Amino acid sequence: xxxxxxxxxxxxxxxxxxxxxxxxxxxxxxxxxxxxxxxxxxxxxxxxxxxxxxxxxxxxxxxxxxxxxxxxxxxxxxxxxxxxxxxxxxxxxxxxxxxxxxxxxxxxxxxxxxxxxxxxxxxxxxxxxxxxxxxxxxxxxxxxxxxxxxxxxxxxxxxxxxxxxxxxxxxxxxxxxxxxxxxxxxxxxxxxxxxxxxxxxxxxxxxxxxxxxxxxxxxxxxxxxxxxxxxxxxxxxxxxxxxxxxxxxxxxxxxxxxxxxxxxxxxxxxxxxxxxxxxxxxxxxxxxxxxxxxxxxxxxxxxxxxxxxxxxxxxxxxxxxxxxxxxxxxxxxxxxxxxxxxxxxxxxxxxxxxxxxxxxxxxxxxxxxxxxxxxxxxxxxxxxxxxxxxxxxxxxxxxxxxxxxxxxxxxxx
Amino acid sequence: xxxxxxxxxxxxxxxxxxxxxxxxxxxxxxxxxxxxxxxxxxxxxxxxxxxxxxxxxxxxxxxxxxxxxxxxxxxxxxxxxxxxxxxxxxxxxxxxxxxxxxxxxxxxxxxxxxxxxxxxxxxxxxxxxxxxxxxxxxxxxxxxxxxxxxxxxxxxxxxxxxxxxxxxxxxxxxxxxxxxxxxxxxxxxxxxxxxxxxxxxxxxxxxxxxxxxxxxxxxxxxxxxxxxxxxxxxxxxxxxxxxxxxxxxxxxxxxxxxxxxxxxxxxxxxxxxxxxxxxxxxxxxxxxxxxxxxxxxxxxxxxxxxx
Numbered sequence: 001x002x003x004x005x006x007x008x009x010x011x012x013x014x015x016x017x018x019x020x021x022x023x024x025x026x027x028x029x030x031x032x033x034x035x036x037x038x039x040x041x042x043x044x045x046x047x048x049x050x051x052x053x054x055x056x057x058x059x060x061x062x063x064x065x066x067x068x069x070x071x072x073x074x075x076x077x078x079x080x081x082x083x084x085x086x087x088x089x090x091x092x093x094x095x096x097x098x099x100x101x102x103x104x105x106x107x108x109x110x111x112x113x114x115x116x117x118x119x120x121x122x123x124x125x126x127x128x129x130x131x132x133x134x135x136x137x138x139x140x141x142x143x144x145x146x147x148x149x150x151x152x153x154x155x156x157x158x159x160x161x162x163x164x165x166x167x168x169x170x171x172x173x174x175x176x177x178x179x180x181x182x183x184x185x186x187x188x189x190x191x192x193x194x195x196x197x198x199x200x201x202x203x204x205x206x207x208x209x210x211x212x213x214x215x216x217x218x219x220x221x222x223x224x225x226x227x228x229x230x231x232x233x234x235x236x237x238x239x240x241x242x243x244x245x246x247x248x249x250x251x252x253x254x255x256x257x258x259x260x261x262x263x264x265x266x267x268x269x270x271x272x273x274x275x276x277x278x279x280x281x282x283x284x285x286x287x288x289x290x291x292x293x294x295x296x297x298x299x300x301x302x303x304x305x306x307x308x309x310x311x312x313x314x315x316x317x318x319x320x321x322x323x324x325x326x327x328x329x330x331x332x333x334x335x336x337x338x339x340x341x342x343x344x345x346x347x348x349x350x351x352x353x354x355x356x357x358x359x360x361x362x363x364x365x366x367x368x369x370x371x372x373x374x375x376x377x378x379x380x381x382x383x384x385x386x387x388x389x390x391x392x393x394x395x396x397x398x399x400x401x402x403x404x405x406x407x408x409x410x411x412x413x
Numbered sequence: 414x415x416x417x418x419x420x421x422x423x424x425x426x427x428x429x430x431x432x433x434x435x436x437x438x439x440x441x442x443x444x445x446x447x448x449x450x451x452x453x454x455x456x457x458x459x460x461x462x463x464x465x466x467x468x469x470x471x472x473x474x475x476x477x478x479x480x481x482x483x484x485x486x487x488x489x490x491x492x493x494x495x496x497x498x499x500x501x502x503x504x505x506x507x508x509x510x511x512x513x514x515x516x517x518x519x520x521x522x523x524x525x526x527x528x529x530x531x532x533x534x535x536x537x538x539x540x541x542x543x544x545x546x547x548x549x550x551x552x553x554x555x556x557x558x559x560x561x562x563x564x565x566x567x568x569x570x571x572x573x574x575x576x577x578x579x580x581x582x583x584x585x586x587x588x589x590x591x592x593x594x595x596x597x598x599x600x601x602x603x604x605x606x607x608x609x610x611x612x613x614x615x616x617x618x619x620x621x622x623x624x625x626x627x628x629x630x631x632x633x634x635x636x637x638x639x640x641x642x643x644x645x646x647x648x649x650x651x652x653x654x655x656x657x658x659x660x661x662x663x664x665x666x667x668x669x670x671x672x673x674x675x676x677x678x679x680x681x682x683x684x685x686x687x688x689x690x691x692x693x694x695x696x697x698x699x700x701x702x703x704x705x706x707x708x709x710x711x712x713x714x715x716x717x718x719x720x
Contacts, residue, residue, distance in 0.1 A: 127590075227625065
């Protein structure tokens, strides 16, 4: 890994590889912070896909944030000229040529580099106005339903009695403010923006060997900050391709809090976490005879739960079962019984991403590869060219994806 | 040796001590007939930061009486947190962090008396507060802060750091905002560069292997300094300064943050840069016009291999 920085005056006439600007860095920071468990992140720029930032841990866990061009007020990506050609000539010609082949080549070009992620986040947050604290609470509101408790009337085949934790103290915790707050996100974007300060940023990257340059400002009268963050040549990262054909389990949590609360409940000292699932028919048949009866702790393993999260550690184990309720599991597709075990430390890495997301998709393939996708809505600035301001063009859905390999011993198909 | 005073403006006194308390556990307070000097000059301080402050007696005290064999001066060493505790209990409004509390005279105690006393063969600074509780009862609260009175010969040895004539004076932006920024930079570097010029530009920057960061303010005021004019009259032709020339000093970021703790007391802060020597920061207590007092921070430069 070599760090090499050209002097900026080198070829100032060549277009920078990336020139982008955004008027509110909070969503960018939320997307980056969701994966900030390791300092070294690989940033990949593509012509149409925008920017992906990925981080890996022990070649088992890969987390990727997708940052689309429409999140930015301005986004210009010029793939760097291929190195073998004489650089200065091709850079100027490439823009003039209308040749199809050339365009084709350009759109396929990707640029990758590594940056110290925590440094990047620290720089973006320099004015202290880059934190997205309101997102999770305000957006989760309308979709969020508290756990159904024993004794309450269930409306359908939800005999499982909701969640059953080792601690059992989850009832009160799950109760959340249900007041409709449809507008709160809009408020966060418009109303709050008018009286609260936002950090706006201009991002540029000159190409391999150049630093990632940021220009940050709060308002016209305030200070301006320039940062140059060293970039590194990318190292080949671990690739964990998820083949949709081989999906065994697919769950969409209607609200990310259904998973977040469950994971947050688990003791940090746990070392393994197991996801167990059964096809809905099998689970229903199993549970039909005793719909409202709490299961015995020991007997839990013999029953066929629909979807169960089980965590174990030195101090004991915790089991949580999810009901087959569309309000909780919006989608539940399970082809065959499956149980896959992961290192809890890896799964716990997702908590920060869960914090800023609204919906979660969980998929596991037949080899136990876990794919968690967290939907993060990002308000889209005005149509291109407009200076942005507060005018929203709706929201764009971005997401953070975590992929994790299963532990060898605990997976049964 | 006699010393007795009524503390009229507890919040200001409280905030001043609060700003100093973050710096070191013990500080020196020297009372003279007209001024109170608070001195932190411990060599062991992070980055060698020192504070020498002067507060006019009138801006905090009333019925101030002092008498001693050494020019009617009394110098004592005391624990800052003990003093802070005593002041905190004398006024709840002092403990609240809003600046409004400093302005509004909302004391719970009618009277706070501070006097030098001797209890059990130990010199103490006795604080006595008389007040009325919420239910209307009279209450009396007393705090004794143990002090060591310094001998006049030791006092004479206290010397304010000698600095060359600063290259530039500049009015700092709101300290609280500056503090937010410096706090974010803190994890990235140990050393911060402060640069300023005579045309209102101020920069704080770091330069490490992984990141170069620079925050810049423009349009800061360069206050005219009385001393400036004096020296300029003498050697004006020889010293034509380019107003855009930046003067810089590298200081420990932790010391700089300690100085920024004084945002609780500051209204106006003037920074002086002695190029590659030190930064001197004058934190005015109360309005500049009143000139009730000033906390002077000396932060020496960090000798860096690169410089």
